[in-house]
Amino acid sequence: MRSPAISRRAALGGLLLAPLAAPRIARAQGAGQGAWPDRPVRIVVPFTPGGSTDIIARALAAELQDTLGQPFVVENRGGAGGTIGTEVVAHAPADGYTLLMGHIGTLAVNPSLYRNLSYDTVQSFAPITLAAVVPNVMVVNPRKMPSGGISELVAMAKRRPRSLTYGSGGNGSAAHIAMAAFCLATGVEMEHIPYRGTAPMMNDLIGGTIDLTFTGGPPILPPVRAGMLRALGVSSDHRLSGAPDIPTVAEQGVPGFEANQWYGLVAPANTPRPIVDRLNAECARILKGEKLRPRLESEGAEAAPGTPEAFRDFITAERARWGDVVRRADLKPD
Incomplete structure (x- = not known):
């Protein structure tokens, strides 16, 4: 049997070898921690299919599967603003076989929105990496x-308070929190129409049942390019490289406005550090690579990998920031 020192050297060397060698390398890396991965890994998306979280999770899962030689299966567990799927992962075995594609709502907003959660979004998880930042795009039915x-x-909106309707994937969702921040910044009132997921909301927006939304680029930009929706502005402090013709909200009379979505991979707390580090390294390589990065940019997402420690600090800061918006806007869950 290989010594632990040799196993560690094999693990590091594996990052430089071709993907076809991944199963053998994974076994060497896992010596002393159990062979990881030696069976399918599931990535829980705590929302229905079709939204930004789902799109990014599936893109990353496909690349991890090719690299690590085991299926990475995306499992949609939507409901209650993402708390159901998040709870599943918080209480799953800390063995590296259940991961969560978390995002601003599940990891930063929900602690202020929902009382009596059975988990803590910092203490109950082992952060792996921030994956992508996705500026919200405000779009209207043309x-x-x-x-x-x-x-x-x-x-x-000021001439006719609460006459305009905006949709979101649910109370407390990223689209809801972004529009709440926009309304606070501009002093307007609009009527919020929550849906059970981004996909049904998009159907009604395109159909004209609601007037607008302010959500992540991946599900928004394709219908914008097809002429089914019209983009008004993006929530970042700079224009999107994949859609440079859409001005920012800040440059249109709302100075300093920024309200981006973000997505990151976490595991249950106490997941072995070698597994966390392996996933972090692989995700960084994939997200910075020439295969996935241009695809993310074309859909309005910006790759943003970093260390597990940096991601933990980011989650903590975002909880404080968006908790303030929840309180000021008096947001309530479903």
Whole structure:
């Protein structure tokens, strides 16, 4: 049997070898911790299919599967603003075979929105890496608002308070929190229409049942490019490289405004550090690579890998920031 020192050297060397060698390398890396992965790994997405979290999780899962030689299966466990799927992972065995594709709502907003959660979004998880930052894109149904930008929308909303309707994937979702921040920043009131997921909300927006939404780029940009929706602005402090023609909200009369979604991979607390480090290294390589990074950018996402420690600090800071918005806007869950 190989010594632990040799096993560690094999693990590090494995990062430099071709993907076809991944199963053998994974076995060497896992010596002393159990062979990981030696069976399928599931990535829980705590939302219905079709939203940004699902799109990013599936793209990353496909690359991890090719690299590590075992299936990475995305499992959608939606409901209660993402708390159901998040709870599943928080209480799963800490063995590296159950991961969570968390995001701003599940890891930063929900602690302020939901009382009596059975988990803590910092203490109950082992952060692996921040994966991507996804600026929100405000879009309208072009039949409802055929022209104009953010300033015109604000003027319309002020003339007719609560007459405009905006959709989201549910109370406390990323789209809901982004629009709440926008309303606080501009002093307007709009009627929130929560849905059970991004996909049904998008169907109603395109169909004209609701007026607008302010959500992540991946599900938004394709219908914008097809002319089914019209983009008004992006929530980041810079224009998207994949959609440079869409101005920022900040440059349209709301200075300093920024309200981005973000996504990151976490595991149950106490997951062995060698597994966390292996996933962190592989995710960083994949997210910075020429195969996935351009795809993310074309869909309005920006790869943002970092260390597990940096991701933990980021989650803590975001909890404080968005908890303040929840309180000021008096947001309530379903």
